[in-house]
Amino acid sequence: xxxxxSDQITHILDTAEQLRSVTDRPIKKLPTLRGRTVCxxxxxxxTRTRISFELAAKRLSADVINFSADSxxxxxxxxxxxxxxxxxxxMGVDAIIVRHGSSGAPAQLAxxxxxxxxxxxxxxxEHPTQALLDLFSIRQHxxxxxGLKVAIVGDILHSRVARSNVKGLVTMGADxxxxxxxxxxxxxxxxxxxxxxxxxxxxxxxxxxCYLLRVQKERQDEQLFPSLxxxxxxxxxxxxxxALMKRESLVMxxxxxxxxxxxxxxxxxxxxxxxxxxxxxxxxxxxxxLYLMLGGGEPASEAGGEQL
Amino acid sequence: MSEWLLKGGRVxxxxxxxxxxxxxxxxxxxxxxxxxTLNAAGAELIDAHGSVIAPGFVDLHxxxxxxxxxxxxTIATASAAAAAGxxxxxxxxxxxxxxxxxxxxxxxVWALGREVGLVDVRVAGALSRGLDGAVMSDIGExxxxxxxxxxxxxxGHGVQDSLFARRTMEYLVAFDAIxxxxxxxAALAAGGQMxxxxxxxxxxxxxxxxxxxxxxxxxxxxxxKLTGCRLHLLHVSTAGTVELVRRAKAEGVRIxxxxxxxxxxxxxxxxxxxxxxxxxxxxxxxxxxxxxVIRGLADGTIDAIATDHAPHAVEEKDQEFGYAPPGMLGxxxxxxxxxxxxxxxxxxxxxxxxxxxxxKPARILGxxxxxxxxxxxxxxxxxxxxxxxxxxxASSLQSKSRNTPFxxxxxxxxxxxxxxxxxxxxxxxxxLSGATSDRFDDRxxxxx
Numbered sequence: 001x002x003x004x005x006s007d008q009i010t011h012i013l014d015t016a017e018q019l020r021s022v023t024d025r026p027i028k029k030l031p032t033l034r035g036r037t038v039c040x041x042x043x044x045x046x047t048r049t050r051i052s053f054e055l056a057a058k059r060l061s062a063d064v065i066n067f068s069a070d071s072x073x074x075x076x077x078x079x080x081x082x083x084x085x086x087x088x089x090x091m092g093v094d095a096i097i098v099r100h101g102s103s104g105a106p107a108q109l110a111x112x113x114x115x116x117x118x119x120x121x122x123x124x125x126e127h128p129t130q131a132l133l134d135l136f137s138i139r140q141h142x143x144x145x146x147g148l149k150v151a152i153v154g155d156i157l158h159s160r161v162a163r164s165n166v167k168g169l170v171t172m173g174a175d176x177x178x179x180x181x182x183x184x185x186x187x188x189x190x191x192x193x194x195x196x197x198x199x200x201x202x203x204x205x206x207x208x209x210c211y212l213l214r215v216q217k218e219r220q221d222e223q224l225f226p227s228l229x230x231x232x233x234x235x236x237x238x239x240x241x242x243a244l245m246k247r248e249s250l251v252m253x254x255x256x257x258x259x260x261x262x263x264x265x266x267x268x269x270x271x272x273x274x275x276x277x278x279x280x281x282x283x284x285x286x287x288x289x290l291y292l293m294l295g296g297g298e299p300a301s302e303a304g305g306e307q308l
Numbered sequence: 309m310s311e312w313l314l315k316g317g318r319v320x321x322x323x324x325x326x327x328x329x330x331x332x333x334x335x336x337x338x339x340x341x342x343x344x345t346l347n348a349a350g351a352e353l354i355d356a357h358g359s360v361i362a363p364g365f366v367d368l369h370x371x372x373x374x375x376x377x378x379x380x381x382t383i384a385t386a387s388a389a390a391a392a393g394x395x396x397x398x399x400x401x402x403x404x405x406x407x408x409x410x411x412x413x414x415x416x417v418w419a420l421g422r423e424v425g426l427v428d429v430r431v432a433g434a435l436s437r438g439l440d441g442a443v444m445s446d447i448g449e450x451x452x453x454x455x456x457x458x459x460x461x462x463x464g465h466g467v468q469d470s471l472f473a474r475r476t477m478e479y480l481v482a483f484d485a486i487x488x489x490x491x492x493x494a495a496l497a498a499g500g501q502m503x504x505x506x507x508x509x510x511x512x513x514x515x516x517x518x519x520x521x522x523x524x525x526x527x528x529x530x531x532x533k534l535t536g537c538r539l540h541l542l543h544v545s546t547a548g549t550v551e552l553v554r555r556a557k558a559e560g561v562r563i564x565x566x567x568x569x570x571x572x573x574x575x576x577x578x579x580x581x582x583x584x585x586x587x588x589x590x591x592x593x594x595x596x597x598x599x600x601v602i603r604g605l606a607d608g609t610i611d612a613i614a615t616d617h618a619p620h621a622v623e624e625k626d627q628e629f630g631y632a633p634p635g636m637l638g639x640x641x642x643x644x645x646x647x648x649x650x651x652x653x654x655x656x657x658x659x660x661x662x663x664x665x666x667x668k669p670a671r672i673l674g675x676x677x678x679x680x681x682x683x684x685x686x687x688x689x690x691x692x693x694x695x696x697x698x699x700x701x702a703s704s705l706q707s708k709s710r711n712t713p714f715x716x717x718x719x720x721x722x723x724x725x726x727x728x729x730x731x732x733x734x735x736x737x738x739x740l741s742g743a744t745s746d747r748f749d750d751r752x753x754x755x756x
Contacts, residue, residue, distance in 0.1 A: 082626050102630035103501075103512040104582025123630065125512030160512060188509035 154213030317356030337730030364396025376405025619709030647721030
């Protein structure tokens with residue numbers, strides 16, 4: 001998200017808007033990327049992101065290859081990341097969509113291959129397509145990002161979704177507050193242009209959007225907080241806290257949810273929740289990115305360079 | 309009879325505060341004369357006008373990789389790299405395979421170094437067996453072996469168990485040996501990939517806080533006071549550690565410290581491209597830390613520049629950042645980085661640079677024949693031109709590995725000639741052939 005200006009983000013979202021209508025047609029397919037080959041290179045287990053990218057590429061008539069490997073087992077098997085990249089390059093792949101547990105892997109990949117590289121999530125670094133689909137979803141409800149108050153709640157420290165969303169939201173002019181226990185928020189996050197709070201109750205009544213992050217059980221094992229129960233009591237969004245929210249405000253979550261921890265079941269299914277919209281919008285945003293990177297009309301430079 | 313006459317160079321011997329244009333006469337391995345316009349019929353002449361003549365450099369911290377990883381570096385290739393960098397002595401770190409924790413390994417490494425004959429290969433022994441941090445290695449035997457080990461360290465790891473650290477320091481006192489620490493609290497640094505700060509937070513890489521180094525430095529200083537043991541802090545990288553050393557020295561603690569060229573040249577900004585060549589432990593720190601390290605070198609808080617020369621195979625560095633091993637080459641770029649970053653930038657004068665590259669590290673290791681231009685001593689001499697501008701080229705290094713973070717960087721100052729015990733090991737920038745033969749490869753060829 002570092003590479004994108006607000007104009008570029010707007011262009012990506014506008015394009016997604018146009019492409020979204022395809023999804024509503026009886027024949028959900030455009031010929032734009034016919035003859036192009038897109039590879040999903042996933043070194044980390046993922047269902048929703050991989051399926052979303054696969055479907056997006058197929059809706060644009062691209063040929064899709066899926067290559068999934070657990071990072072660790074792939075290392076054990078012996079073929080290096082670089083050799084895999086070169087193999088795909090030799091097969092003439094036009095774009096590589098990469099998900100990797102190691103931060104920076106897409107940046108390294110982009111130096112090794114000529115194909116376009118799209119980051120589908122790297123370590124605790126970035127998940128730019130998630131941020132873009134979140135911006136798209138927000139834009140469906142709020143005309144302007146300027147001055148929009150967004151709280152991102154939870155495990156900021158380990159979250160690539162948080163990093164990309166802070167960058168995207170700040171670039172678009174929103175006010176971002178990161179909320180959670182100090183053990184889950186890097187102190188340096190203020191340099192991202194966000195403010196930090198450890199008290200959800202003092203923030204919740206003021207926000208337009210409450211964006212909840214998944215809190216993994218292993219964080220309790222690492223002693224980043226005493227128990228999931230205590231986490232939920234302090235930083236979980238339940239119906240009591242939801243009642244404090246402004247009337248037009250929204251609840252978002254990148255999924256998969258830990259119901260009963262960061263979000264209660266009733267909140268996740270409340271009218272405020274646009275969690276499922278986020279999923280369907282993901283498809284349109286990913287179509288938009290593939291179209292802009294590989295499509296005939298728009299050069300890849302529209303998206304700020306080969307690697308996104 | 310071998311005689312060399314180095315004509316018209318700027319002779320700098322910081323030990324004697326000597327700095328004058330003079331000729332240097334080497335006869336049969338010893339420094340025979342230093343003076344203006346010497347004549348020596350029969351001596352081979354070297355024109356040193358415009359160059360500096362100084363005692364050969366001494367590296368306190370070199371990873372030779374032999375035994376165990378001869379694909380990455382051998383005692384022969386590391387010796388050649390050292391000679392090319394102006395070194396006449398290096399100190400081998402013990403984290404080889406097998407670990408240098410017995411006198412037999414120490415003597416073997418030392419003897420192989422002598423066989424290669426390009427530099428004096430000194431050996432640091434492990435503090436603990438197999439670097440396990442729990443059971444003492446054969447400290448006394450290594451100390452009294454032919455290798456005469458004076459420095460002991462578990463480099464690569466910090467000693468986590470404070471009682472083991474205390475006992476080992478107490479034991480080392482019997483041999484007046486040095487306890488050298490890689491200061492790193494393992495729990496605080498666990499999983500760390502780079503310096504903890506704004507950049508690690510933004511890059512999504514687990515940080516290694518400066519405190520992981522400083523806590524152990526503070527503990528070791530306390531234990532050195534308690535035990536009276538000589539303490540040496542390896543690769544000091546943070547402002548806090550520099551300050552701890554400064555205070556300890558003021559209190560009279562027997563402590564010395566080293567810093568690497570990369571820690572006074574590069575900052576964590578270099579990590580932004582996720583280039584594994586920039587991954588090193590301790591990690592590249594903040595601008596403030598770099599400034600503190602430079603001030604520490606300038607005011608004598610840090611005694612020595614040590615390279616932490618750490619060769620790695622191409623395929624090991626060509627991995628995802630998270631999987632690549634930490635470490636950088638250093639022997640062949642140390643002088644140039646010192647001149648470029650410290651002297652040319654106005655922080656140190658040339659005499660001070662030579663002091664931290666040669667005089668002080670030689671004293672720390674107790675090497676009487678090194679770090680001096682005393683008449684009658686062994687002729688360990690470097691001749692370098694401080695004004696030559698050149699570009700670092702990884703492919704032309706003597707080292708067997710290529711993992712320099714400085715490839716393509718323009719630097720100032722180049723080694724022209726190196727003499728080890730009166731014999732040239734480098735002439736006109738070229739490591740002398742024959743001397744560079746790679747023993748390990750030769751042996752492999754013979755067996756074919």
